[in-house]
Amino acid sequence: MLVNGIHYRTVRMDDGTVKMINQPLLPHKFEIYNCPDHVSTAGAISTMIVRGAGAIGTAGGFGMAQAVLEAFNLKKDSEAYIRKAREMLVSTRPTAQNLFYAVNKVYNAVLRAPDLQTACRIAVDEAGRIADEDVLSCRTIAEIGAELIGEKSRIMTHCNAGWLAFTDWGTALSPVFYAKREGRDPFVWVDETRPRLQGARLTAWELKGEGVRYTVIADNASGYFMKLGEVDLIIVGSDRIASNGDVANKIGTYEKAVLARENGIPFYVAAPTSTIDWSCSKGDDIPIEERQEDEVLFVRGKDLDGRIKAVRIVPEGTTARNPAFDVTPARFISGIITEKGLVKPDTLAVLQPAV
């Protein structure tokens, strides 16, 4: 999408360096972060310089390609080096299905290469293809999802599943961007999404950039506006979908889904099929990442002097729990918007590729 008139992808690889929009600095500062090797790419994923289902998939794929390029320069123990890199990359974010999908896709493609030089070409090509496929899937999700959005629809979303969460376009927000570009005038309720405030920081920034009307609310207020009848539909993204249609997404998604059903509001999940973990039969089996407590104990933002600062919000000696995701059971979900169509969660199996 465009930033100040220039088209950016969230993540790209340029001459062996992975370049990504530095997301913790947004919306206060727009900066590109460079990862010269797979170790720094892995670090950028785990510290969430890049975050969001598709974006970390793309970054993981590029990181895997970097490792293959590095192995070529090493000239020895290249197989062990690539295997170790794969392990490092997939362990950065345990819930993220797109990460495993992308890293393993590059890794498996490389396994078939006759020599390291060919492996390098294959790895770079494959990683680039994953990025392009991510863009294409999101673009298709935009069109399919936009059919749910009326002239003045009021959409609620949680966290950020916009273009910053993918290589481009996004999933939960792409139908909104598409509808806006088609001339409709949607409005978005933006949950701020504590602890990391991806809604307040990133979704708000994206919507502002696209000229979409939006209002930020505390996560606590979403049920209030649902009950008031001011929400027409909810669209969220996903970090992993089990084969029975249970959906892991940002912590708090489960709460919104339960409240949506209570208030008769359609609740959609938008995700490319690469987010579906066919080997996982139900949501309870999805590992939930628990992140460091400082994300809860401190809040980062811009002070009056324009500096980005963290402020402590609790008494000294306070502990916190910080699960990054929760699982929404399939029965709360009206439909899953994929690049292959809108399906009910209990008919997800129709999307399963033939083995």
Next chain:
Amino acid sequence: MLVNGIHYRTVRMDDGTVKMINQPLLPHKFEIYNCPDHVSTAGAISTMIVRGAGAIGTAGGFGMAQAVLEAFNLKKDSEAYIRKAREMLVSTRPTAQNLFYAVNKVYNAVLRAPDLQTACRIAVDEAGRIADEDVLSCRTIAEIGAELIGEKSRIMTHCNAGWLAFTDWGTALSPVFYAKREGRDPFVWVDETRPRLQGARLTAWELKGEGVRYTVIADNASGYFMKLGEVDLIIVGSDRIASNGDVANKIGTYEKAVLARENGIPFYVAAPTSTIDWSCSKGDDIPIEERQEDEVLFVRGKDLDGRIKAVRIVPEGTTARNPAFDVTPARFISGIITEKGLVKPDTLAVLQPAV
């Protein structure tokens, strides 16, 4: 309760000055804020230097008494002065039932006085009595509520309905304090309670002071821990209860109540009967205060240099909605713990005083 070994009430009146714990500074700094006249007391209520159902009731009663003392010194137009003061005080927080209860109780007592000098004595006595009754009610709620708390109960609470929200003891937290002092070992899940973080700042500070085990979580994570089976019961406070048992409380309470029912967790409201608005037949008739958007757009906390700072969390030009309360329908509430006993919301009428 005790702060560093010294007993404090949240609000008291001393020689015509209303003295209150300055709550926006907590937990970073403990300081007493002095209001020399009713206008400054009204200002302290509306800016939330004092907040919490019972504490603003007590502050409002004292503010009304201050106005009577001021009128006595004026010597003319005293009736109009007192009437105007009453209007100012009740308009500070539109949802707060205890505020109207206390201000009107002092005002009506004064109306019966034969002269202004007697009115002064009556006003100060009545305001003091309201404060003492608030303490006594909370102490009784502590005992009644503690019967719900087992040896190792895991209680979730939202916002702060501890002693800082009342004159002393509190409502939702007083049973926890009581159980702890009785030798039990309760644990509290503390919702941080955006936007003003009363959970992270105040509930955590109170629990730390009483040596109760607690963990702070993002509001988004409460449903996750309920679904995991790690919450035995929920207790919250209330700012106004309609006569049908619908309860207004801090924004987000409704979300927790819906999730509690979904997960089969008992959901209790603790409040003195002064919180019940017998003239209000249902929750939809309770006016909901909407506060300034800056409470959502900025977060206050302590920076690494020890200064209390506000940091901006959204892009420039972003708007927010900031309802301070929501209404939980009676059907989601397992019981209301009052100083007159634990009642089901649909049998609230048994508590109604004979007119």
